[in-house]
Amino acid sequence: MHTVVFGVGGVGGYFGGKISNSGQKVTLIARGEHLIAIKNKGLEVNSINGDFVTHPYLVTDQINEAEKADLILICTKSWQVAEAAKLVLPIIKENTVVIPLQNGADNVEKLLSAIPKQHVLGGLCKIYSKIEAPGVISHFGHDPEVVFGEIDGTLTKRLSTIQQVFNKAGFHNTISKNIYVDIWSKFMFIATVSGLGALTRLTIGEMYQDSGTQNLLEKTAQEIYEIGVAKGIGLPSDLVKRIMAFIEKQPFDSTASTQRDILEGRPSELNNFNGFIVEEGKKLGISTPVNAFIYSCLQPMEAKARLTKN
Template identity: 70%
Template sequence: MHIVIIGVGGVGGYFGGKISNSNQKVTLIARGKHLEAIQKKGLQVKSINGDFITHPFLATDRIDIVEKADLVLICTKSWQVPEAAELVKPILKEDTIVIPLQNGADNAEKVSTVLGVKHVLGGLCRIYSKIEAPGVISHFGHQPDVVFGELDKSKTNRLQKVKEVFDQAGFNNSISGDIEVDIWSKFMFITTVSGLGALTRVTIGEMYENKGTRHVLEQTATEIYKVGIAKGVSLPEDIVDRIMTFIGKQPYESTASMQRDIMEGRPSELDNFNGFIVKEGIKAEVLTPVNTFIHSCLQPMEAKARI
């Protein structure tokens, strides 16, 4: 199979690197100094599970020279997904599989709008990773895993084909029976810690151990749960408690990528996280005062970063 990775940041760099390092045919779509470093020296991955350097089949910023793909992993930020999906069009075959792996609740829907639902699987990943330097990915927390599944909950042969790719790469992965629930569960976690983390500018451990901020985390998650239920997502009744327990088990010094982006003055996924809940809450007539407060407070910094 030919696997194409769109976006070679912390997520695409790690998982794309692992697939490439298992002697599978991988093309990395990157840009700038990061791309130049990969082309010259290969992609270096520093990982708590062991470091490696891999030389992919191709690393480029030109989609016009890329061979047709069997599997595409979109690993950009959530606000870049529509543009990334457009980029995929020239390399589609009739049976190309496309999986968005970034955080966010509606990425599969965005990709389906551009490419057609028949190409798309829902997906998510769990990992703490980032670009450390051009050509260098740092995986510094969490045992990486990918969860994926058909949007209509069906069991298909192509799911097994994807699993074979991931199994050969050597990272944990699983086929979901209800990928929408899994996506929203991950979304609840990442949105809850990202927004408040960006506002307080402290670590996940510091937020969780403080009684006041822990209560705000729980309120944020509860609002997300209510919006999800209103949208017809079959979230379990105890999901907020489970997410809070999960937050409490995170590495004390960890922070979310959205928080780091905002603190460093970069465009972030604010509108795709807390902003998404505010917008969908209005549509569903569900009150979201905590998410609204967090989104409103962070919006001036987000606007400044996009000038």
């Protein structure tokens, strides 16, 4: 199996690094100083579960240098998925499988805008990680896990084949029977803590500890739940309660990557999180006042960050 990881940030660096470190064939599509460092010294992963350095089969910023893939993991930010889908087309063969692992609720749809449906699975991951320095990934929270499944919920042979790759790599993974419910459940958590975390500049533990911000977390999640249900996602009726319980269990000092991006002046997934809920609410005729307030307060910072980048 040849696995190509498109995007080597905290997510792609960790999971791609684990697959490579287990002796499997991995190509990393990276860029800039990160690319140069990995080429020269290998990919260093500093993890609460054990550190390692791995030297993948190939590291490049040119997709046409990569061999055809059996498995492609899209690990970019949410707003980059549609473009990534177009870029990986040359390395897709008859049986190639493509799985998106970033945050967001509509990444499958973005892949399907360019990639034929038979190649696309749904997916998500659970991890706290980031680029610590060029060529260095830091995993600092949560026991990493990948959840993946067929769009239609069927259990196919190729899911077991992919699971063998992940099992050999040594990280937890789950085959989902309803990947859209799992995607929206993860989305509800990350969108709830990210925007409010950036707005308040508080850790997840601090937000949950305070009754006022805890109430805002719950209202944010409830609005997301209502949008999901209206879109036909079969979300369980107690999902908001379960998400709040999950938030309570997070490391007290933890923060979400989107929160860190916003506070550090980098382009973030704000538009794909709270902004997405606001836009879907407008389309569906559903009021989303808390998400709208969070998004409106943070959007000027997002616009400034994207202007600065360009």
